[in-house]
Amino acid sequence: MCMASSGGAGRDVPAEKAAAAVNDLIEVREGAARLKILLQEQSSEWTELIDDMLGKLSSALSALDTGGAAAGASSADGVIRPTAAGESSGGRTRRRISYRRSQRSSGKRVTDTLVDGHVWRKYGQKEIQNSPHPRSYYRCTHKSDQGCNAKRQVQACEADPSKYAVTYYGEHTCSDYPSSTAPMIIVAAAADEDDDNLANNLVSFAQTLSPHQLAKEEGVVAASRMSSSWCTTSADDVFSSSADPFVQLAADELAAVVVGSAGRTSDAGLHGGGGGTAAGTDSFATSSPSSLGFRVGSLGTIGDDDFFLFDP
DNA sequence: GTGATTTGACCGCT
DNA sequence: AGCGGTCAAATCAC
Numbered sequence: 077m078c079m080a081s082s083g084g085a086g087r088d089v090p091a092e093k094a095a096a097a098v099n100d101l102i103e104v105r106e107g108a109a110r111l112k113i114l115l116q117e118q119s120s121e122w123t124e125l126i127d128d129m130l131g132k133l134s135s136a137l138s139a140l141d142t143g144g145a146a147a148g149a150s151s152a153d154g155v156i157r158p159t160a161a162g163e164s165s166g167g168r169t170r171r172r173i174s175y176r177r178s179q180r181s182s183g184k185r186v187t188d189t190l191v192d193g194h195v196w197r198k199y200g201q202k203e204i205q206n207s208p209h210p211r212s213y214y215r216c217t218h219k220s221d222q223g224c225n226a227k228r229q230v231q232a233c234e235a236d237p238s239k240y241a242v243t244y245y246g247e248h249t250c251s252d253y254p255s256s257t258a259p260m261i262i263v264a265a266a267a268d269e270d271d272d273n274l275a276n277n278l279v280s281f282a283q284t285l286s287p288h289q290l291a292k293e294e295g296v297v298a299a300s301r302m303s304s305s306w307c308t309t310s311a312d313d314v315f316s317s318s319a320d321p322f323v324q325l326a327a328d329e330l331a332a333v334v335v336g337s338a339g340r341t342s343d344a345g346l347h348g349g350g351g352g353t354a355a356g357t358d359s360f361a362t363s364s365p366s367s368l369g370f371r372v373g374s375l376g377t378i379g380d381d382d383f384f385l386f387d388p
Numbered sequence: 389g390t391g392a393t394t395t396g397a398c399c400g401c402t
Numbered sequence: 403a404g405c406g407g408t409c410a411a412a413t414c415a416c
Contacts, residue, residue, distance in 0.1 A: 205404090
């Protein structure tokens with residue numbers, strides 16, 4: 077539901093197309109594995125390989141009936157904007173907006189990095205009952221200048237504190253691409269994660285770093301690492317929008333895809349404690365995207381409910 | 389000085 | 403009534 081899903085009319089992905097997409101994605105995975113090696117050897121051949129991967133991804137996306145532009149279809153997100161609950165004339169300079177509550181998430185994932193290509197600004201942190209870790213609240217830094225209403229909630233994964241459960245709300249309506257032109261693609265498979273409450277396959281998209289930025293990253297982690305970057309999370313948690321399986325991303329937007337994850341996983345922002353180390357630092361993935369954008373895991377069978385959009 | 393984070397308080401929803 | 407989400411002043415880093 078939420079976000080673009082609405083816009084993405086094409087929900088039902090034909091089995092054959094899905095299968096073809098899977099094959100393509102598997103090829104990409106293999107290519108990614110090769111890329112990893114090439115990168116380790118500092119070879120320039122990686123660009124060529126990436127191009128090939130992109131081609132495959134494009135095919136896969138087409139096969140999956142990517143809704144393409146849904147991204148801009150804001151409002152469809154189901155986000156309930158704060159309603160001016162009566163300009164409280166009376167009182168302090170406090171707000172008066174009534175907060176949503178029923179705001180639906182556009183997807184939740186567990187990741188070992190908080191970098192998703194977007195620049196977020198933290199606006200709150202709260203201890204959550206029955207949870208050992210506080211929850212941090214972020215909104216797009218372009219909320220003020222571009223009115224972007226995208227938000228996300230970050231909480232350390234209970235099962236593995238080194239990972240984070242990130243829930244997104246709303247869509248990015250900003251043009252936050254200067255430093256992150258390439259959409260991030262996450263292809264993961266938790267099929268082997270024994271537990272029955274894990275989704276079998278995941279394919280998500282989001283912005284990520286530009287090739288230049290990628291080049292600056294300190295390291296690249298093996299694609300296989302992906303499989304371990306998902307905590308035990310129920311399918312429902314991960315696919316809050318599973319009712320609208322779709323992929324919304326123009327294939328030609330895929331400017332860069334890199335394997336693995338070199339994101340720093342500072343938790344400075346999560347646990348607070350130090351004064352704002354904001355501007356231009358690596359503080360908790362807020363202002364300097366630092367993780368590579370393409371993760372690949374083993375693929376199993378992909379079903380309709382295994383796809384969801386990750387706000388591009 | 390500017391801008392991001394911290395943190396306590398406020399407020400709506402369940 | 404309690405919890406969770408957000409606001410906004412204070413604080414901090416650059």
